[in-house]
């Protein structure tokens with residue numbers, strides 16, 4: 001079954017021959033007095049609607065286990081809940097801002113150290129110590145779109161007994177499946193492409209490891225940051241169009257990258273694989289597409305604020321993956337929690353703009369970018 005079919009038909013057979021699943025709002029479920037057990041007991045532990053979503057997520061990922069959380073950060077926090085006193089985790093300098101905040105402000109209180117590496121592809125055996133328990137990967141990186149060799153990092157980490165956790169938010173299982181390459185855990189902010197309409201906050205974890213799955217089940221039960229039945233249902237519905245949306249978003253993004261590259265008003269354009277031939281080959285070997293996020297800098301002589309004000313369609317806002325195009329300035333928005341030095345190390349300049357391309361008509365998007373560029377030339 002191809003992924004677009006899985007997205008539609010992973011769940012079958014509902015009461016009354018309904019073609020979509022019901023929403024079960026119950027917080028508690030009757031138990032058998034003889035055994036004090038039942039398929040479900042209390043909504044936090046599990047409930048039929050979240051369980052159905054988790055079935056769809058596992059089917060899309062091709063994983064043994066999947067878990068739905070109330071946000072991407074709740075999922076990331078759960079994925080990092082297996083680390084304890086004395087443990088160390090390696091992360092790329094350009095890691096998602098919320099993850100950076102969690103690693104810097106929450107993990108130290110648990111005795112866990114986060115150590116940053118400018119670019120994970122430069123990782124060597126010397127970077128690992130006996131305390132290194134995990135490597136956290138984002139490829140493509142945000143917003144630089146630099147590529148990390150997943151197979152290489154996985155082999156290196158496993159040689160040192162460290163877990164590999166991949167934040168796959170930018171690619172989704174439609175374009176990249178890190179578990180198939182040997183990664184231990186995949187986390188995603190479902191708020192982005194999986195939900196796809198900028199109308200819901202959610203996070204997911206997928207793994208094939210039974211022991212890790214138990215830890216994530218415990219995180220749901222003990223920390224309680226689970227997805228509600230209503231949002232679980234809405235995410236099941238959104239996932240049905242994920243491959244379709246992404247296909248259109250990616251086609252639009254590819255065309256916009258081609259249009260901006262070599263444009264006299266643009267100083268630089270970045271997309272997955274654009275940094276070098278090597279990264280292009282690498283990305284093509286581990287993902288089936290470039291996704292729909294790109295970043296660029298305006299040429300000298302253009303005014304950034306005027307450009308952003310002149311845009312008619314891309315909304316100036318954080319987040320990504322929605323059907324509407326979104327544009328932001330990472331240095332002051334998504335990555336403002338990082339120190340200026342950390343941003344510089346990650347290659348995030350103050351002028352860099354990140355564009356998440358939506359499903360609008362391509363001609364309209366190109367014409368809009370061109371008129372905004374023309375309007376922002378300082379005469």
Ligand SMILES: *Cc1c(COP(=O)(O)O)cnc(C)c1O
Pocket residue numbers: 071072073074096098138142167169170188189190191192201202203
């Ligand atoms: C948005 C995002 C997160 C956090 O997800 P929330 O749903 O906002 O909590 C984590 N990783 C990446 C790459 C993201 O873009």
